[in-house]
Amino acid sequence: MILGLLAVVIGFALLIGGANLLVDGACRLAARFGMPERVAGLTVVAIGTSLPELxxxxxxxxxxxxxxxxxNVVGSCLANLLLILGLSAVIAPVTLSRGTQRFEIPVSVAACGLLALFANTDGQVTALEGAVLLVAFAAFVARTAIVGLAEGAGEKDAQARPAPRPSVGMAVWLVVVGAVVLKVGADLVVDNATAIAAAAGVSERVIGITVVALGxxxxxLVTSVVAAFRGNSDIAVGNVVGSNISNLLLVxxxxxxxxxxxxxxxxxxxxxLLAVFSLALVGFAFIGRRHEMSRAGGVAFVVLYAAYIAASVLR
Known part of the structure; x- marks a missing residue:
């Protein structure tokens, strides 16, 4: 038990270090290719941090x-949306871009619907349906990257003097190393936490929604919180929404x-619930400061997540 807890602590340390590397690399890639941080969060960071779930x-x-x-997938998505985005907003109010509200959030809701349709049609997700989900994910990433690069080019043209462009090699190295460290840390946390929970006689479904999903x-969580502390709210929001889309389609x-x-x-x-809470994000465009999730909204999301976990364990 003590060794298991120690492994979990080491896993947390690796997650924090890996998140820092990944955020640094993503920001450098965004700057190097003129890509907005929101797009980097939706693509590079989101895919990298979704590897443990995959x-x-x-x-x-x-x-x-x-x-x-x-x-694992459903629990992780709800944790991303309610817990992680909520905590990010508690640290610093999170700005929701028009692109996120008008495109990425609707895509995540559509992904929920598509997965539910496939799963309920014959009580399973088949290889063909899995291929369709992967194609949809590839289309989302391609569209996001193309639009993001176009937006970045427009912003660059508007600048009198372009900022220095970071090295691609170093940026990619940071992303890769960060993702690997994150994977190792996640394995340590999940493996040991799951063993502890299983020893307590908890069901596989509850373990999946809670321990494994959280792990x-x-x-x-760490990537978005680090981004929030650094004032990179675009990375925080893009990471959460992009990770949910990655989970539903890729994972x-x-x-x-x-x-x-x-x-x-x-x-x-x-x-x-995931679809409803995702759509609730759009509502922040009309509450308080436009297109911003306040600290109060963040607290509300965290409380909703706690209630969801409690209800999941009890039902």
């Missing part, structure tokens, strides 16, 4: 633990290619 879900699907795969979304689509993933209809409620 690895856990593939492993769960192949080993026949479908509840763990779905619980695999720790990279997003669910990838495992389905290896094995059909049986679906428990009990997750319909979780997916519905």
């Amino acid at each position: 690895v856990v879900s593939v492993t769960s699907a192949v080993s026949g633990h479908a509840d763990m795969a779905f619980g 695999t979304c720790l990279p997003e 669910m689509g990838g495992p389905a290619l290896f094995a059909n993933i049986p679906y428990d209809a009990a997750y319909n409620l979780d997916l519905a």
